Amino acid sequence: MKLNNEEINRYSRHLTLPEVGMAGQLDLKESSVLMIGAGGLGSPLGMYLGAVGVGKIGLVDFDVVDHTNLHRQIAHTTSDEGRPKVESLRDTILAGNPNIEVEIHNIRLERDNVLELFKQYDIIADGSDNFETRYLINDAAYFSKKPLVSAAIFRFQGQITIFSPEAGGPCYRCLYSEPPPASLVPN
Amino acid sequence: MGVVIEIPSALKQYVNDQDEVEVSGSSVEEAIGALVAEYTELKVNLFDENGKIRSFINVYLNDDDIRYADGLKSEVQDGDSIQIVPSVAGGYSTVKYS
């Protein structure tokens, strides 16, 4: 795999960083990341992964852009209201960097589709908004032997870590063995 | 100087919106006991019916999980900090809302 001249120019400030360089930029181009959630966390995550040149980005979300999303889900704009979030985020990512591939999965992540999906990517990034999905992703990442970069937020606090049992690290269940009671969800 | 317990935003409503509460005690159990004695509504949110810390809440003493020390019996000294960290998942709250 090689970079074309446009890419060399685009990534030149990376190529001159010893920590990245041509080898690192090609690693980025050859890598693939599956993002779950195309909302508050997924917007900046996807936009940056795309801009720096991650070769293949997968987006999983089944929601559509709502007016109340716009103040924090910055990949979506007012004219995107009503569109599937994965489509809106894909367009924003590709507008920033057309050299990469963005695959969209406008589906709810389930037991029977998750393993097949994880197989196609190197790294899983969890930006989902519920515990069912978080435990599903954790277990599927473990069985697929894929590192899971996990981020979660509540009000003004955020929690970020990497679950990587295949590399000797803990998994989500090591951190929190059980979810909180379902009836605690505010309505 | 006592032991400082840091309160997560999900539980702040039970401690008059404070970020941290200073208590005294010689173990994590005593320190948290002093906290829930003062703020009684916190108790059901932190402990299960057997008096164990709920599985979706972790307690860290000076940044390490007490599960890997002596649990609630872990000794504390003045100046130590205890951090309560509930699991969060976007829109969810891990505390009693109603």
Place this chain on the structure above:
Amino acid sequence: MLPGVVGLIQATEVIKLILDRGAPLIGRLLLYDAMKMNFKEVRVRKDPECVLCGDNPSVTELIDYESFCDVPLPGAEVPEEIDEAAYELSPQEFKAAMDQDPSAVLVDVRESFEWDICKIDGAQLLPLSSFEPATSGLDQEDSIYLYCYKGKRSMLALKELKKAGFKKLKNLSGGIDLWAEEVDSDMPQY
């Protein structure tokens, strides 16, 4: 703005994994607090008793996550089973019933921050978080019309009132959210 900061840290960690550079956040949980504006880090260890990745795993394939996460609230009273439909009124029915009921008392059981966004004229605020029939000041002789955001919390309050002996109770089906759609188009939705 919080998700922006957190999402970018997540992106940074993804890139570091790909480049195999630096110290990844493995075995460390980074806690960010926007209000205090501080970052803290706590240690996360592999649990040898973990049911998935521990020494004797019991979860060896994907499970039913819906039922795994359907944990009942410990110590909570299970609300009484009642025929909820008998108390539910659509927004139009709710308004019509109230307008011709001289003993109507309208009660909003949402929290005060929601009350500050919008409310139905004539309502009194009795947040469910501190709701007690005995200290509510409500009179059993009156007809109590309850609402919340979507109709679930007000049904919980209705059940408490019913248990306390109240008989004339109505619940706004769909809450103030549906009211804004069907009765008061000037009311903001949140």
